[in-house]
Amino acid sequence: MSLLLDVRNLTKKFGGLTAVGDVALGIEEHSISAIIGPNGAGKTTFFNLLTGIYKPDSGTMSFNGRSLVGLRPDQVNAAGMARTFQSIRLFPSMTVLENVMVGMHSRLNISLITTLLRTEAFKEQEQHVRQKASDLLRFVGLGGKGDEVSRNLPYGDQRRVEIARALASDPKLILLDEPTAGMNPQESASAMNLFSRVRDELGVTVVLIEHDMKVVMGVSEHISVLDYGQKIAEGTPAAIRANARVIEAYLGRRAAGTTENIETEEVNS
Amino acid sequence: MVTKSVSPSPWASLRNVVKQPVVAGVLLVVYLLIATFILSNLNRRDLWFPLYSTLTFPMLVLAPFLILAAPLRVQIKALLIVVVLFLIIPYLGIRDSSYLELIIQICIFAGLALGLNIVVGFAGLLDLGYIAFFAVGAYTWGMVSSQANTIFYINGWLVSGAAFYGFIFIGVGVAALVGILLGLPVLRLRGDYLAIVTLGFGEMIRVIANNLDKPINLTNGSQGLFNVGHPPVPPFLFNAVVSAQGTLGLPTDNAEPLAQQLLFYVIGIVMVAVIIVVARRLDNSPIGRAWTAIREDEVAAIAMGVPLVRMKLMAFAMGASFAGAIGVLYGAKQTFVSPESFSLIQSISILAMVIVGGIGGIRGALFGAVIVTLLNLLVLKNMSLQINALRNVDFIVPLINFHIRDWPTQLEPAKYERFIFGLLLIVMMIFRPAGLLPEPRRRMEMKAGSDDVEDSPTPAEEPAATAAQPDAGNV
């Protein structure tokens, strides 16, 4: 079976620190996968590499049969991979609807001439953009909040706007960076429901970075674990739960009984 | 005046009365009539004429903003503005063409402010060399129509004055092209670096214009291009001016230059109107949304599929093209184009207009252009004139017993624009960064406070920030 996203030997170093080292990852179409790992494990850097915000030092990334290496973030978005941010990065003074409309940019026919002449095609497109944006807002449960200024929304709603904005570009794959961070259990539960609906109803493949194990175990079919920039495990939720190296990474090496490596690890970082 | 603290109700009821359309309309008409009456009765030979005109002329120029703010129907507002633009101002202009001159200058600066507003206000790119594109437009027209000893003149390549209208579009194209060529390498730069580099470009264009008289004479160097061509006055306009002067009982010997001024006035108004429409359509489109997105968060914008460099280039080119068109008008109007007209202070004065009025808003940019141009060309100039007039009659300021003729000759207010612009920029930034007529969105952005939308750190848990830190050897 061919993979929608196929990453091999991906490496990124900051100075002497290897943020992502030789990571391989395959994502199947229509799956929901999670990437987990302790703070500083390289998860967000991995997303930034995928989306072109950082350039990898080495390795290959192929998406939908096409290499992502060297693409700019907007080109990655146009290729069908959209993302959200760990620290919410909405356009704060734009309205919720406008935020989502911006997300459609790569799918629009943008021409200075039609813009200035206000042609019928232009008006139709604007109408369509507006309609689709409000549909998406309804999809993420924010119907009727389109005209609010995004910075005035509560935190959980802002995360939903980010998801709607990412979905606006009709992606094949969506990268969610800690989408439930800061949410209470009820909000998390409804967010999990949303992730499933994104896959089931829109057919979008979902990859998420998550710390909340309830979310991770509850929604994902496949989990990859990063630690110190290395992939240390992958598999089904059940397999990850039982994996000794994962427990070690989360609870510390002392707890897992391998003390002798600590000194060298720290020197390396 | 009114005892506000004792009973606030008179004020409130007064405001309610004024808010009624009929009352507001009547008040506006009365206001316009008073302004027109005073201005048409000012006497140039009066000792205090500079002071009087400084006090009353702004009444007229600010009238359109009052009309826009009034609680009236759109059609009535439009009608009133048309009356001001095409009846009152031409009427006063025929009586005293210096008013017309001032308003043409306001149109020129309004066009520039609207163009810079696209770059700085919409896309958030601080361009300190904006005047360069204005220069490109002015030189484009100047080179092909000036009687100076350039290669065009020598070879008989000059075009006729009627070509002016076509050259407005050529000016747009050339300036946009220069904008793209300059923007391409630098638009990747961070905001403050971009500011300095554009400042450098502005100065470079001036130096180049100053020196392109050798090896082949294109710009006539520091002497500038003189006798620049202007569009021919259509006969009907000339006749109209003559008959209007006849009706008003004025001498008709200056009908020719007056008609020329009126023509420039109409061209200026039309150009500003077109620029307003273009700017509004841009703002209210996917392009405008992309610009706002870039301004608020570049990283998020590009990750959402907005091609940063292309959109920034578009803003740069659009802004440049406005300046190019206005530059053509300026060259024709002044009939003289020299490098000294395009200095840093001009770029800064346009920036001051955008900021004073309200960055990012069209009405704000217009308002800023009016205010700053009035300050510069009316208030300061009239202060100089007033001082000179008083010097000549040996006026002594009462109470402090100061002889005006002791005023230092070098301390001439008209030459202290920097003082005004500088002060305006500082005061605005500290007290009203979003401008006098703020755009709601901008007000929000400026209030961002420490929550810096422009520079929030990379969304990385990894030590990108550490990598960006200077090492121990740096401060």
Next chain:
Amino acid sequence: MLDARRMTGPASFRPMVEWGYRYILFPIGQMLIFVIGAALVLTLFAYLLAFLFPVPRPNIILVDQVNRQLPGMIISGITIGFVYAMIALGYTLVYGVLKFINFAHSEIFMVGSVVGFEVMRRLGDAGSLPGWNPILLIAVMVLIAMLISGLLAVLIERIAYRPLRGAPRLVPLISAIGISFFLIDFVRAFEAITRNDFNLTYPIGDVAWFQQPVEFALGVTSVRIRPTAFVVVLGAVITLIALNYFVNGTKLGRGIRAVSQDMTTAGLMGINVNRMISLTFFIGGAFGGAAGTLFGMNVGTVTPFVGFIPGIKAFTAAVLGGIGNITGALLGGLTLGMIESFLNGLLVYFPALGQRYTDVFAFSVLILILIFRPSGLLGERVDEKV
């Protein structure tokens, strides 16, 4: 120059030797290396140019011209280079601490040059100039200019930048532009009222010592060094050594470095951040003022508009060296000064170009660096965010 692994006071002999090495010998050595390096590289370029275009215009043999002009070009390159370096320090120090381009710094420099003039002129008007020891005179002029420019910089920060801290990046930049314009006209108004003239000529002629250039033969040519050039270089070297000691060898300097690394953390560690920022502005402003006076002595006449071009060139120098990096400001200033001096000397032989484009060249350098290596010569390469 900024290596501060360990701070030791001159308590006993061994530490004293170490101290002398670290704070005096090392910076001087570094300056020497930069000067010699820049001079060598540009000399090579000059001869390469002479080799490529042996006869750029009729009757001019470029090699002969280079031979004849080389010492003069190097000396003026060093002189102007040190001036640029001193101004660049002001940009770099403030940038290091606030990550902000102090656009008004060029006017602080201008004020320094005007203050130097005012001091000298007032002494001259009092008729006491001939009696002064020239070194003492210069020291007094430079110190007063440093004090006034430094205080002015602090005042500007207090009024126009501090209220805007935390606002979007362009806000303080615009305010700085405002300050810059305001200062130009403020000084103009001041001079209009006091002297009714803006061309301020240092009464250098009143001091005999300044009239005797040092002359000595060197190969095919004789070299003349004006005393003012000596003064500029000497003044710059002394102040730069003092700055190095201050930043790396004192507690206050350590505070400034801490604030520049991380303002919030420095504040939490008990450092008075605002005081450190004021101090940084004072030092940067003082250097601008000193540079202004030295520059004014060197060129003879200053105006309220004198700040802009040296200011933007010094900014270029700061960026060239790596903005935020003090050593970089020195290297950038010397390199740019040397390049400019050589261009001034040699472009004149190329009729199509001419000296007129020297200023354009500085801007081109700035643009090229910003595009291809925004971190400058000594700055660390930083991964671009986007």
